[in-house]
Amino acid sequence: MRWMQVLTLALLATPVGLAAQNGGVTRLPGRVPAAALPAIDSIIATAVAESLPTEPLVQKALEGSAKNIPVDRLVNGVRRGLLQLRQARAILTQAVPGQSPPEGHIAAVAAALARGLSGPIVERLLTVAPTEPPGPALHAAADLIAHHFDPDSATDLLVEAHNKGLRGVRLLDVAVAADHELQRPGGRTPSEALAHVRAILPNVPVPRRP
Protein backbone atom coordinates (compact mmCIF):
# COMPACT_ATOMS: atom_id res chain seq x y z
CA MET A 1 0.00 0.00 0.00
CA ARG A 2 2.64 2.47 1.05
CA TRP A 3 4.85 1.44 -1.84
CA MET A 4 2.02 2.32 -4.16
CA GLN A 5 1.67 5.71 -2.53
CA VAL A 6 5.36 6.42 -2.80
CA LEU A 7 5.39 5.32 -6.40
CA THR A 8 2.44 7.52 -7.18
CA LEU A 9 4.02 10.50 -5.46
CA ALA A 10 7.25 9.86 -7.32
CA LEU A 11 5.40 9.75 -10.64
CA LEU A 12 3.63 12.95 -9.74
CA ALA A 13 6.86 14.61 -8.71
CA THR A 14 8.69 13.74 -11.92
CA PRO A 15 6.99 16.33 -14.11
CA VAL A 16 7.70 19.03 -11.55
CA GLY A 17 11.33 19.33 -12.49
CA LEU A 18 10.59 19.22 -16.20
CA ALA A 19 7.84 21.80 -15.89
CA ALA A 20 10.00 24.13 -13.85
CA GLN A 21 11.74 25.21 -17.02
CA ASN A 22 8.58 26.87 -18.31
CA GLY A 23 7.25 28.08 -14.98
CA GLY A 24 5.14 24.98 -14.54
CA VAL A 25 2.29 26.29 -16.68
CA THR A 26 2.11 23.04 -18.65
CA ARG A 27 0.68 21.36 -15.54
CA LEU A 28 -2.28 23.68 -15.47
CA PRO A 29 -4.34 22.95 -18.61
CA GLY A 30 -6.92 20.32 -17.89
CA ARG A 31 -6.81 20.97 -14.18
CA VAL A 32 -7.39 24.72 -13.98
CA PRO A 33 -10.67 26.10 -15.37
CA ALA A 34 -10.15 27.36 -18.89
CA ALA A 35 -11.62 30.72 -17.91
CA ALA A 36 -8.88 31.23 -15.32
CA LEU A 37 -5.96 30.03 -17.42
CA PRO A 38 -5.10 33.24 -19.30
CA ALA A 39 -4.95 35.33 -16.12
CA ILE A 40 -2.95 32.71 -14.25
CA ASP A 41 -0.58 32.27 -17.19
CA SER A 42 -0.04 36.02 -17.15
CA ILE A 43 0.72 36.06 -13.42
CA ILE A 44 3.19 33.21 -13.77
CA ALA A 45 4.83 34.90 -16.77
CA THR A 46 5.29 37.99 -14.62
CA ALA A 47 6.94 35.89 -11.91
CA VAL A 48 9.29 34.38 -14.49
CA ALA A 49 10.16 37.84 -15.82
CA GLU A 50 10.94 39.03 -12.29
CA SER A 51 13.00 35.92 -11.49
CA LEU A 52 10.60 34.94 -8.76
CA PRO A 53 9.84 31.29 -7.99
CA THR A 54 6.78 30.05 -9.86
CA GLU A 55 6.13 26.77 -8.08
CA PRO A 56 4.16 28.38 -5.22
CA LEU A 57 1.92 30.04 -7.81
CA VAL A 58 1.39 26.83 -9.74
CA GLN A 59 0.56 25.06 -6.48
CA LYS A 60 -1.92 27.78 -5.55
CA ALA A 61 -3.63 27.46 -8.93
CA LEU A 62 -3.84 23.66 -8.62
CA GLU A 63 -5.10 23.95 -5.06
CA GLY A 64 -7.84 26.40 -5.92
CA SER A 65 -8.93 24.32 -8.87
CA ALA A 66 -9.06 21.14 -6.79
CA LYS A 67 -11.22 22.97 -4.27
CA ASN A 68 -13.52 24.29 -7.01
CA ILE A 69 -12.83 27.88 -6.01
CA PRO A 70 -14.68 30.33 -8.28
CA VAL A 71 -12.52 31.71 -11.06
CA ASP A 72 -12.27 35.28 -9.77
CA ARG A 73 -11.20 34.19 -6.30
CA LEU A 74 -8.87 31.62 -7.78
CA VAL A 75 -7.06 34.24 -9.84
CA ASN A 76 -6.97 36.61 -6.87
CA GLY A 77 -5.44 33.88 -4.72
CA VAL A 78 -2.66 33.31 -7.25
CA ARG A 79 -2.12 37.06 -7.59
CA ARG A 80 -1.86 37.38 -3.81
CA GLY A 81 0.83 34.74 -3.96
CA LEU A 82 2.78 36.81 -6.46
CA LEU A 83 2.57 39.83 -4.18
CA GLN A 84 3.86 37.81 -1.24
CA LEU A 85 6.77 36.56 -3.32
CA ARG A 86 7.66 40.14 -4.24
CA GLN A 87 7.44 41.23 -0.61
CA ALA A 88 9.55 38.25 0.44
CA ARG A 89 12.30 39.13 -2.01
CA ALA A 90 12.26 42.75 -0.85
CA ILE A 91 12.69 41.66 2.76
CA LEU A 92 15.48 39.26 1.82
CA THR A 93 17.26 41.91 -0.22
CA GLN A 94 17.08 44.31 2.69
CA ALA A 95 18.17 41.75 5.28
CA VAL A 96 20.96 40.29 3.21
CA PRO A 97 22.11 43.02 0.86
CA GLY A 98 24.51 42.44 -1.98
CA GLN A 99 23.34 39.05 -3.17
CA SER A 100 20.46 37.66 -5.16
CA PRO A 101 18.30 35.57 -2.83
CA PRO A 102 17.76 31.93 -3.79
CA GLU A 103 14.28 30.97 -4.95
CA GLY A 104 13.90 28.59 -2.03
CA HIS A 105 14.55 31.40 0.44
CA ILE A 106 12.03 33.63 -1.30
CA ALA A 107 9.39 30.91 -1.17
CA ALA A 108 10.13 30.24 2.52
CA VAL A 109 9.81 33.89 3.46
CA ALA A 110 6.59 34.19 1.45
CA ALA A 111 5.20 31.19 3.32
CA ALA A 112 6.12 32.83 6.64
CA LEU A 113 4.35 36.00 5.59
CA ALA A 114 1.30 33.90 4.71
CA ARG A 115 1.40 32.48 8.23
CA GLY A 116 1.20 36.01 9.59
CA LEU A 117 4.79 36.81 10.52
CA SER A 118 5.53 40.50 10.32
CA GLY A 119 8.22 41.91 8.06
CA PRO A 120 10.46 43.11 10.91
CA ILE A 121 10.40 39.73 12.67
CA VAL A 122 11.27 37.97 9.41
CA GLU A 123 14.05 40.42 8.67
CA ARG A 124 15.57 40.01 12.11
CA LEU A 125 15.67 36.23 11.84
CA LEU A 126 17.14 36.44 8.34
CA THR A 127 19.87 38.75 9.58
CA VAL A 128 20.93 36.28 12.26
CA ALA A 129 21.57 33.49 9.75
CA PRO A 130 21.83 35.07 6.31
CA THR A 131 23.20 32.02 4.50
CA GLU A 132 21.03 29.32 6.01
CA PRO A 133 17.68 28.16 4.70
CA PRO A 134 15.29 30.40 6.62
CA GLY A 135 12.26 28.09 6.66
CA PRO A 136 12.73 26.35 10.04
CA ALA A 137 13.51 29.52 12.00
CA LEU A 138 10.59 31.32 10.43
CA HIS A 139 8.21 28.45 11.11
CA ALA A 140 9.46 28.23 14.69
CA ALA A 141 8.67 31.91 15.16
CA ALA A 142 5.27 31.48 13.53
CA ASP A 143 4.56 28.49 15.80
CA LEU A 144 5.40 30.49 18.93
CA ILE A 145 3.33 33.47 17.86
CA ALA A 146 0.42 31.19 16.95
CA HIS A 147 0.55 29.93 20.54
CA HIS A 148 0.26 33.47 21.85
CA PHE A 149 3.85 34.09 22.81
CA ASP A 150 5.01 37.66 22.51
CA PRO A 151 6.53 38.02 19.00
CA ASP A 152 9.62 39.92 20.08
CA SER A 153 10.31 37.64 23.07
CA ALA A 154 9.82 34.59 20.87
CA THR A 155 12.27 35.96 18.32
CA ASP A 156 14.77 36.71 21.09
CA LEU A 157 14.58 33.08 22.18
CA LEU A 158 15.17 31.81 18.65
CA VAL A 159 18.10 34.14 18.12
CA GLU A 160 19.63 32.94 21.36
CA ALA A 161 19.04 29.32 20.37
CA HIS A 162 20.83 29.97 17.08
CA ASN A 163 23.69 31.64 18.91
CA LYS A 164 24.00 28.56 21.12
CA GLY A 165 24.36 26.29 18.10
CA LEU A 166 20.88 25.12 17.22
CA ARG A 167 20.25 25.04 13.48
CA GLY A 168 17.57 24.01 11.03
CA VAL A 169 14.73 21.87 12.33
CA ARG A 170 16.24 21.95 15.83
CA LEU A 171 14.84 25.48 16.05
CA LEU A 172 11.40 23.94 15.67
CA ASP A 173 12.18 21.92 18.80
CA VAL A 174 12.68 25.19 20.68
CA ALA A 175 9.14 26.23 19.82
CA VAL A 176 7.82 22.80 20.79
CA ALA A 177 9.65 22.96 24.14
CA ALA A 178 8.22 26.40 24.90
CA ASP A 179 4.73 25.20 24.07
CA HIS A 180 5.15 22.16 26.29
CA GLU A 181 6.21 24.41 29.16
CA LEU A 182 3.14 26.53 28.60
CA GLN A 183 0.88 23.46 28.68
CA ARG A 184 2.53 22.00 31.76
CA PRO A 185 0.20 21.62 34.75
CA GLY A 186 0.85 24.33 37.27
CA GLY A 187 0.22 27.26 35.01
CA ARG A 188 3.35 28.81 33.60
CA THR A 189 2.90 32.15 31.92
CA PRO A 190 4.26 32.55 28.39
CA SER A 191 7.19 34.59 29.64
CA GLU A 192 7.97 31.96 32.27
CA ALA A 193 7.83 29.25 29.64
CA LEU A 194 10.22 31.15 27.40
CA ALA A 195 12.55 31.79 30.32
CA HIS A 196 12.59 28.10 31.20
CA VAL A 197 13.48 27.08 27.66
CA ARG A 198 16.12 29.79 27.47
CA ALA A 199 17.70 28.36 30.61
CA ILE A 200 18.06 24.86 29.13
CA LEU A 201 19.38 25.96 25.72
CA PRO A 202 20.73 24.33 23.64
CA ASN A 203 19.49 21.10 25.23
CA VAL A 204 15.88 21.16 24.17
CA PRO A 205 14.29 17.72 23.78
CA VAL A 206 14.39 16.03 20.40
CA PRO A 207 11.06 14.64 19.24
CA ARG A 208 10.84 10.93 18.64
CA ARG A 209 10.75 9.59 15.12
CA PRO A 210 7.14 8.89 14.03
Add this chain to the structure above:
Amino acid sequence: MSPIDPRLQEALDGERDPGELPADLGEAYARLISAAQLLAATPPASVAARVMAEIRQTPLPVPVQPEGPMYRMARWLTRPRAVTVRLRLAWTLALAAGLAAILLLPSAPGPTPGATEGIANFVGHFPGAQSVEVVGSFNDWSRGTLHLSDDDHDGVWRGGAVLPAGQHEYMFVVDGERWVPDPLAGRYVDDGFGAGQQNSLLIVRPVAAQP
Protein backbone atom coordinates in the same frame (compact mmCIF):
# COMPACT_ATOMS: atom_id res chain seq x y z
CA MET B 1 -9.54 -91.05 27.95
CA SER B 2 -11.49 -92.92 30.70
CA PRO B 3 -13.17 -96.14 29.58
CA ILE B 4 -16.94 -95.92 29.36
CA ASP B 5 -19.07 -98.50 31.13
CA PRO B 6 -20.22 -101.18 28.61
CA ARG B 7 -23.75 -101.00 29.94
CA LEU B 8 -23.88 -97.23 29.36
CA GLN B 9 -22.39 -97.70 25.89
CA GLU B 10 -25.09 -100.26 25.07
CA ALA B 11 -27.80 -97.91 26.31
CA LEU B 12 -26.42 -95.07 24.19
CA ASP B 13 -26.26 -97.42 21.20
CA GLY B 14 -29.92 -98.39 21.78
CA GLU B 15 -29.06 -101.97 22.59
CA ARG B 16 -30.16 -101.78 26.19
CA ASP B 17 -33.14 -100.20 27.85
CA PRO B 18 -31.87 -97.09 29.79
CA GLY B 19 -34.35 -97.93 32.57
CA GLU B 20 -32.36 -101.05 33.44
CA LEU B 21 -29.26 -99.05 34.22
CA PRO B 22 -28.26 -98.47 37.82
CA ALA B 23 -28.95 -95.04 39.24
CA ASP B 24 -25.45 -93.54 38.73
CA LEU B 25 -25.25 -94.77 35.17
CA GLY B 26 -28.79 -93.54 34.56
CA GLU B 27 -27.75 -89.98 35.55
CA ALA B 28 -24.68 -90.17 33.32
CA TYR B 29 -26.85 -91.43 30.47
CA ALA B 30 -29.28 -88.52 30.94
CA ARG B 31 -26.42 -85.88 30.88
CA LEU B 32 -24.89 -87.36 27.77
CA ILE B 33 -28.20 -87.41 25.94
CA SER B 34 -28.82 -83.76 26.89
CA ALA B 35 -25.38 -82.77 25.63
CA ALA B 36 -25.93 -84.62 22.40
CA GLN B 37 -29.25 -82.88 21.85
CA LEU B 38 -27.68 -79.47 22.55
CA LEU B 39 -24.92 -80.06 19.99
CA ALA B 40 -27.36 -81.30 17.42
CA ALA B 41 -29.57 -78.17 17.68
CA THR B 42 -28.85 -75.11 15.36
CA PRO B 43 -27.06 -72.48 17.45
CA PRO B 44 -28.85 -69.17 17.69
CA ALA B 45 -27.29 -66.20 15.80
CA SER B 46 -25.18 -63.87 17.88
CA VAL B 47 -26.52 -60.50 18.88
CA ALA B 48 -24.04 -58.66 16.67
CA ALA B 49 -24.90 -60.85 13.74
CA ARG B 50 -28.55 -60.20 14.28
CA VAL B 51 -28.08 -56.42 14.52
CA MET B 52 -26.00 -56.34 11.33
CA ALA B 53 -28.54 -58.46 9.56
CA GLU B 54 -31.24 -56.06 10.69
CA ILE B 55 -29.26 -53.04 9.41
CA ARG B 56 -28.69 -54.68 6.04
CA GLN B 57 -32.33 -55.43 5.66
CA THR B 58 -33.55 -51.90 6.59
CA PRO B 59 -33.64 -49.74 3.48
CA LEU B 60 -31.88 -46.35 3.94
CA PRO B 61 -33.82 -43.23 3.06
CA VAL B 62 -32.38 -41.87 -0.15
CA PRO B 63 -32.32 -38.05 -0.27
CA VAL B 64 -33.55 -36.44 -3.39
CA GLN B 65 -30.46 -34.76 -4.86
CA PRO B 66 -30.12 -32.56 -7.89
CA GLU B 67 -28.10 -33.98 -10.69
CA GLY B 68 -26.98 -30.67 -12.23
CA PRO B 69 -23.40 -29.97 -13.33
CA MET B 70 -22.60 -28.13 -10.08
CA TYR B 71 -23.76 -31.13 -8.06
CA ARG B 72 -21.68 -33.49 -10.17
CA MET B 73 -18.67 -31.22 -9.79
CA ALA B 74 -19.16 -31.03 -6.03
CA ARG B 75 -19.53 -34.79 -5.85
CA TRP B 76 -16.39 -35.23 -7.92
CA LEU B 77 -14.49 -32.83 -5.68
CA THR B 78 -15.67 -34.43 -2.43
CA ARG B 79 -15.22 -38.03 -3.52
CA PRO B 80 -12.51 -39.62 -1.40
CA ARG B 81 -9.37 -40.45 -3.32
CA ALA B 82 -6.07 -41.92 -2.44
CA VAL B 83 -3.33 -39.29 -2.85
CA THR B 84 0.29 -40.22 -2.88
CA VAL B 85 2.86 -37.45 -2.25
CA ARG B 86 6.47 -38.11 -3.03
CA LEU B 87 8.75 -35.36 -1.74
CA ARG B 88 12.07 -35.13 -3.44
CA LEU B 89 14.93 -33.86 -1.35
CA ALA B 90 15.51 -30.69 -3.38
CA TRP B 91 11.85 -29.72 -3.29
CA THR B 92 11.63 -30.50 0.41
CA LEU B 93 14.61 -28.30 1.20
CA ALA B 94 13.23 -25.48 -0.92
CA LEU B 95 9.87 -25.72 0.82
CA ALA B 96 11.51 -25.69 4.24
CA ALA B 97 13.64 -22.67 3.30
CA GLY B 98 10.57 -20.80 2.08
CA LEU B 99 8.65 -21.48 5.25
CA ALA B 100 11.63 -20.45 7.37
CA ALA B 101 11.95 -17.21 5.44
CA ILE B 102 8.29 -16.41 5.98
CA LEU B 103 8.34 -17.25 9.68
CA LEU B 104 11.73 -15.95 10.73
CA LEU B 105 12.46 -12.91 8.64
CA PRO B 106 10.95 -9.60 9.77
CA SER B 107 8.12 -8.22 7.73
CA ALA B 108 8.93 -5.89 4.87
CA PRO B 109 9.87 -2.51 6.36
CA GLY B 110 8.24 -0.50 3.58
CA PRO B 111 9.82 2.38 1.77
CA THR B 112 12.91 3.86 3.33
CA PRO B 113 13.12 7.63 3.29
CA GLY B 114 16.15 9.14 1.68
CA ALA B 115 18.36 11.67 3.41
CA THR B 116 16.17 14.56 2.28
CA GLU B 117 12.88 12.81 2.98
CA GLY B 118 10.83 12.09 6.03
CA ILE B 119 7.84 10.06 7.11
CA ALA B 120 4.49 11.76 7.42
CA ASN B 121 1.71 10.10 9.37
CA PHE B 122 -1.86 11.27 9.07
CA VAL B 123 -4.64 10.51 11.53
CA GLY B 124 -8.17 11.83 11.49
CA HIS B 125 -11.36 11.00 13.38
CA PHE B 126 -14.21 10.80 10.91
CA PRO B 127 -16.86 8.41 12.23
CA GLY B 128 -19.21 7.19 9.56
CA ALA B 129 -17.02 8.32 6.67
CA GLN B 130 -16.77 6.07 3.64
CA SER B 131 -13.42 7.42 2.45
CA VAL B 132 -10.76 9.85 3.59
CA GLU B 133 -7.81 10.97 1.52
CA VAL B 134 -5.04 13.52 1.88
CA VAL B 135 -4.63 16.12 -0.82
CA GLY B 136 -1.89 18.70 -0.71
CA SER B 137 1.09 20.38 -2.23
CA PHE B 138 3.06 17.13 -2.07
CA ASN B 139 0.77 15.50 -4.63
CA ASP B 140 -0.09 18.58 -6.69
CA TRP B 141 -3.47 18.70 -4.93
CA SER B 142 -4.46 15.60 -6.88
CA ARG B 143 -7.14 13.25 -5.67
CA GLY B 144 -6.70 9.52 -5.36
CA THR B 145 -3.02 9.28 -4.47
CA LEU B 146 -2.98 9.10 -0.67
CA HIS B 147 -5.91 7.32 0.92
CA LEU B 148 -6.30 6.80 4.65
CA SER B 149 -7.79 3.58 5.97
CA ASP B 150 -9.96 2.58 8.89
CA ASP B 151 -9.43 -1.15 9.09
CA ASP B 152 -11.15 -1.66 12.42
CA HIS B 153 -14.08 0.66 11.60
CA ASP B 154 -13.67 2.75 14.73
CA GLY B 155 -13.83 6.02 12.83
CA VAL B 156 -10.11 6.70 13.15
CA TRP B 157 -8.53 6.96 9.72
CA ARG B 158 -4.78 6.51 9.35
CA GLY B 159 -2.18 6.60 6.63
CA GLY B 160 1.39 7.54 5.97
CA ALA B 161 3.75 8.45 3.20
CA VAL B 162 7.36 9.30 2.59
CA LEU B 163 7.52 12.95 1.61
CA PRO B 164 10.28 15.39 0.74
CA ALA B 165 11.54 17.24 3.80
CA GLY B 166 10.13 20.70 4.19
CA GLN B 167 6.81 22.47 4.31
CA HIS B 168 3.63 20.98 2.84
CA GLU B 169 0.10 22.35 2.88
CA TYR B 170 -2.72 19.82 2.81
CA MET B 171 -6.31 19.03 3.68
CA PHE B 172 -8.38 15.92 4.25
CA VAL B 173 -11.08 15.16 1.70
CA VAL B 174 -13.87 13.18 3.34
CA ASP B 175 -16.23 11.09 1.23
CA GLY B 176 -14.85 12.71 -1.90
CA GLU B 177 -16.42 16.08 -1.36
CA ARG B 178 -15.87 17.56 2.11
CA TRP B 179 -12.58 19.45 2.56
CA VAL B 180 -11.49 19.44 6.19
CA PRO B 181 -8.32 20.76 7.83
CA ASP B 182 -6.40 18.21 9.87
CA PRO B 183 -7.51 18.91 13.44
CA LEU B 184 -4.23 17.46 14.73
CA ALA B 185 -1.94 19.40 12.42
CA GLY B 186 -1.06 22.08 14.95
CA ARG B 187 -0.10 24.49 12.18
CA TYR B 188 -2.47 26.21 9.82
CA VAL B 189 -2.26 28.83 7.14
CA ASP B 190 -4.93 30.81 5.35
CA ASP B 191 -5.41 29.34 1.89
CA GLY B 192 -5.49 32.81 0.34
CA PHE B 193 -8.74 32.45 -1.58
CA GLY B 194 -10.60 34.99 0.50
CA ALA B 195 -13.08 32.77 2.33
CA GLY B 196 -11.05 32.38 5.50
CA GLN B 197 -10.46 28.68 4.92
CA GLN B 198 -7.27 27.29 6.35
CA ASN B 199 -4.94 24.64 5.08
CA SER B 200 -3.13 22.37 7.48
CA LEU B 201 0.60 22.81 7.47
CA LEU B 202 3.01 19.93 7.78
CA ILE B 203 6.75 20.30 8.24
CA VAL B 204 8.48 17.07 7.34
CA ARG B 205 11.84 16.59 9.01
CA PRO B 206 14.52 14.80 7.05
CA VAL B 207 14.96 11.39 8.53
CA ALA B 208 18.65 12.17 9.06
CA ALA B 209 17.62 14.88 11.55
CA GLN B 210 15.66 12.49 13.73
CA PRO B 211 17.06 10.39 16.55
